Amino acid sequence: MSKSLVSRALRGEPAVADGTRQRIVAAAAALGYRPNAGARSLAARRSNAIGFVITGLFDPFWGEVVHSIDRAAEQNGLSALYMSGAFDSGDSDMWLDRFVAYREMEAIERLLEYRIDGMGVGLGGHLDLEELEEIASVAPLVAMMIDYRSSVFDTVTVDEDTALNLAIEHLRGLGHEQIVFLGEGTRPATRARVAAYLRAMEQAAAGIDPVVYPCALLQGDGYETMRSLIEADQVPTAIVAITDGVARGAVIAFTEAGLSVPDDVSIIGYDDSMHAVAGQPLLTTIRVPRRELGATTVRLLVERRNGRSITSTVMLRPSLVVRDSTGVSTRARRNLATRP
Amino acid sequence: MSKSLVSRALRGEPAVADGTRQRIVAAAAALGYRPNAGARSLAARRSNAIGFVITGLFDPFWGEVVHSIDRAAEQNGLSALYMSGAFDSGDSDMWLDRFVAYREMEAIERLLEYRIDGMGVGLGGHLDLEELEEIASVAPLVAMMIDYRSSVFDTVTVDEDTALNLAIEHLRGLGHEQIVFLGEGTRPATRARVAAYLRAMEQAAAGIDPVVYPCALLQGDGYETMRSLIEADQVPTAIVAITDGVARGAVIAFTEAGLSVPDDVSIIGYDDSMHAVAGQPLLTTIRVPRRELGATTVRLLVERRNGRSITSTVMLRPSLVVRDSTGVSTRARRNLATRP
DNA sequence: CTGTTAGCGCCTTCAA
DNA sequence: TTGAAGGCGCTAACAG
Numbered sequence: 277m278s279k280s281l282v283s284r285a286l287r288g289e290p291a292v293a294d295g296t297r298q299r300i301v302a303a304a305a306a307l308g309y310r311p312n313a314g315a316r317s318l319a320a321r322r323s324n325a326i327g328f329v330i331t332g333l334f335d336p337f338w339g340e341v342v343h344s345i346d347r348a349a350e351q352n353g354l355s356a357l358y359m360s361g362a363f364d365s366g367d368s369d370m371w372l373d374r375f376v377a378y379r380e381m382e383a384i385e386r387l388l389e390y391r392i393d394g395m396g397v398g399l400g401g402h403l404d405l406e407e408l409e410e411i412a413s414v415a416p417l418v419a420m421m422i423d424y425r426s427s428v429f430d431t432v433t434v435d436e437d438t439a440l441n442l443a444i445e446h447l448r449g450l451g452h453e454q455i456v457f458l459g460e461g462t463r464p465a466t467r468a469r470v471a472a473y474l475r476a477m478e479q480a481a482a483g484i485d486p487v488v489y490p491c492a493l494l495q496g497d498g499y500e501t502m503r504s505l506i507e508a509d510q511v512p513t514a515i516v517a518i519t520d521g522v523a524r525g526a527v528i529a530f531t532e533a534g535l536s537v538p539d540d541v542s543i544i545g546y547d548d549s550m551h552a553v554a555g556q557p558l559l560t561t562i563r564v565p566r567r568e569l570g571a572t573t574v575r576l577l578v579e580r581r582n583g584r585s586i587t588s589t590v591m592l593r594p595s596l597v598v599r600d601s602t603g604v605s606t607r608a609r610r611n612l613a614t615r616p
Numbered sequence: 617m618s619k620s621l622v623s624r625a626l627r628g629e630p631a632v633a634d635g636t637r638q639r640i641v642a643a644a645a646a647l648g649y650r651p652n653a654g655a656r657s658l659a660a661r662r663s664n665a666i667g668f669v670i671t672g673l674f675d676p677f678w679g680e681v682v683h684s685i686d687r688a689a690e691q692n693g694l695s696a697l698y699m700s701g702a703f704d705s706g707d708s709d710m711w712l713d714r715f716v717a718y719r720e721m722e723a724i725e726r727l728l729e730y731r732i733d734g735m736g737v738g739l740g741g742h743l744d745l746e747e748l749e750e751i752a753s754v755a756p757l758v759a760m761m762i763d764y765r766s767s768v769f770d771t772v773t774v775d776e777d778t779a780l781n782l783a784i785e786h787l788r789g790l791g792h793e794q795i796v797f798l799g800e801g802t803r804p805a806t807r808a809r810v811a812a813y814l815r816a817m818e819q820a821a822a823g824i825d826p827v828v829y830p831c832a833l834l835q836g837d838g839y840e841t842m843r844s845l846i847e848a849d850q851v852p853t854a855i856v857a858i859t860d861g862v863a864r865g866a867v868i869a870f871t872e873a874g875l876s877v878p879d880d881v882s883i884i885g886y887d888d889s890m891h892a893v894a895g896q897p898l899l900t901t902i903r904v905p906r907r908e909l910g911a912t913t914v915r916l917l918v919e920r921r922n923g924r925s926i927t928s929t930v931m932l933r934p935s936l937v938v939r940d941s942t943g944v945s946t947r948a949r950r951n952l953a954t955r956p
Numbered sequence: 957c958t959g960t961t962a963g964c965g966c967c968t969t970c971a972a
Numbered sequence: 973t974t975g976a977a978g979g980c981g982c983t984a985a986c987a988g
Contacts, residue, residue: 277958277959278958278959278960279959279960279981279982279983280958280959280960280961280982280983280984281957281958281959283981283982283983283984284958284983287983291957291958292957292958293957293958296957296958308754310725310728310729310754311729311981311982312658312729312731312980312981312982313654313726313729313730313731314653314654314655314656314657314658314663314730314731314980314981314982315654315658315964315980315981315982315983316654316729316981316982316983317654317964317982318652318654318655318658318963318964318965318966318980318981318982318983319963319964319981319982319983319984320964320982320983320984321964321983321984323654332679335676335679336675336676336890339672339675342700343700343702343703344703346700346702346703346719347703350703350719355699355726356699356700357697357698357699358697358698358699358700359695359696359697359698360682360683360686360696360698362683362686363683363684363686363687363690379686379690385650386653386695388650389650389651389652389653389656390653390654390730391652391653391654414648414650495890495893495894524894524895528895528896531896532896550676550890550891550894551890551894553835554835554861554864554890554891554894554895555864555891555894555895555896556868556871556895556896617974617975618974618975618976619965619966619967619975619976620966620967620968620974620975620976621973621974621975623965623966623967623968624967624974627967631973631974632973632974633973633974636973636974651965651966652964652965652966654964654965654966655964655965655966655967655980656965656966656967657966657980658964658965658966658967658979658980658981658982659965659966659967659968659979659980660966660967660968660980661967661980
């Protein structure tokens with residue numbers, strides 16, 4: 277009954293006699309034995325763990341991704357460790373403002389110390405590509421939902437062009453002419469979205485100038501931005517918002533101002549998050565296939581672990597979930613009627 | 617320049633000459649050296665890491681707790697590792713239904729393999745006290761937001777009596793007589809809430825029978841339960857819901873049925889979550905001090921690490937956030953007028 | 957099928 | 973202030 281025999285028995289290796297294994301397993305259970313992950317990864321030179329740094333852990337969007345990651349990890353015999361990439365740094369209202377200190381690189385470094393077999397990141401701060409590529413040279417890296425195309429690390433993103441085309445075609449079909457975008461594209465996680473809006477407008481609404489109202493990502497931001505538009509009397513008939521939170525904030529601003537959604541203004545959100553179904557009207561929104569996002573990320577990590585060396589970029593296809601925040605507005609109706 | 621000298625220099629131990637340390641640190645940076653957490657914890661017999669199993673990672677409530685945990689952990693020189701205690705097991709609509717497979721014990725076991733110095737749990741499944749106490753004998757354990765009083769592990773919860781008293785006194789002050797509770801108390805995380813409602817009613821509304829309408833925790837559950845009450849024509853004038861989601865669902869059901877909140881019905885939510893501000897009216901709700909929850913949990917863990925052996929239970933004091941979903945209803949107004 | 961040997965990378969004595 | 977030796981708990985060869 278040597279140490280190594282026990283080790284093999286407990287890990288379920290085949291070359292152990294059945295009876296022996298049973299006795300070993302029984303003894304281990306009786307003694308409350310629990311393997312030491314550190315020692316194991318030290319000796320095996322492989323941790324059987326994958327790590328994730330997800331900044332918006334407070335965001336339900338990532339929650340569902342986490343669930344699918346966990347499922348996929350388990351199916352591959354891996355444990356999934358998570359670290360948060362931010363902490364709060366004030367005491368503002370979580371949902372309406374944001375006072376978040378990013379520490380994504382620190383979290384990534386920490387995770388690397390655990391000698392994880394691969395890492396997925398869902399980031400929110402201003403990171404640079406080079407830093408991420410440096411990380412990727414240490415452990416396989418998959419960037420999720422981020423507008424980086426690297427030749428070094430893998431990426432799983434959403435096909436933003438499809439997303440924005442779906443949204444704008446939907447609104448065009450309802451007769452809307454003037455379709456504005458509410459959001460900003462200063463960070464890698466959102467840049468692509470704004471660019472896709474501009475392309476989609478050019479394609480589907482040629483001749484009409486695209487309009488982007490800069491706005492951060494939370495409900496309070498959408499609310500404030502819309503308030504100033506309402507005051508300036510510049511309310512468009514249709515809006516595509518960069519997140520559901522922003523869309524929800526806009527809806528609240530409109531409702532307060534006596535405007536109806538969708539009768540006066542149509543709004544499309546983005547993410548199909550809790551915001552979309554928390555409150556009225558339920559939001560029409562662009563849905564990112566969250567489960568696929570998690571499952572694909574794990575798959576890419578596992579492939580790397582098995583030796584794949586060429587970089588892989590996966591574009592997930594979003595869909596439009598049509599709910600109650602879009603419709604034919606008064607002004608849009610007029611447009612429809614006078615169309616050829 | 618021995619291994620041990622390098623080790624000491626990098627850990628910032630005092631007994632190293634300044635010049636030597638600088639050269640070592642520089643060399644380490646140049647070589648891209650990164651300590652191996654597993655080896656380190658193996659040799660030091662202490663991991664400087666604390667772990668958390670939080671089931672509702674998809675719930676924004678815990679997101680803010682995570683942020684405060686991270687902050688407190690960093691201040692104490694610890695890393696915080698997270699594992700999810702559930703994964704999705706169907707393909708239902710995430711926000712409206714729940715198809716979650718709990719695997720909390722597995723997650724806890726995994727974390728223990730990392731020989732973490734302490735662990736916090738925020739659980740949703742049906743766990744039993746004994747199992748948790750067994751865990752607590754292996755590593756310091758803090759149970760968060762759960763209705764277990766153990767003499768073995770520490771607990772940080774909310775003073776549910778205060779919470780329900782605040783809610784019911786608020787409603788009584790508005791003239792409401794009949795105050796029903798919408799929720800269930802079958803799990804340790806929610807049991808205390810129902811019990812507190814019953815006590816608070818006895819205390820503040822003696823003579824009026826408490827009424828509990830069983831209802832799970834999500835928005836869809838609140839919506840469905842209210843629908844059937846509306847159909848049965850049993851709508852009370854005041855409701856305390858077990859979560860904001862449930863409250864929001866109830867609001868939607870009422871609005872659809874042509875009833876006004878708060879004119880016809882007053883509703884109080886619980887958690888001050890995204891649901892509370894995701895629509896109109898904004899919900900009056902009970903707020904759990906989330907940052908304190910995280911910070912206190914870490915503090916307890918650190919204290920245990922420093923040798924505290926007596927069990928500690930911390931009750932956080934909740935507050936009532938008064939917004940727009942509570943008011944004097946038609947029926948309640950009548951009650952107010954006829955009171956002595 | 958089972959045992960032996962040699963580390964994995966780091967920290968902790970203890971000695972210099 | 974620095975170095976050498978030993979071992980943390982485990983797995984990976986290699987022998988038997």
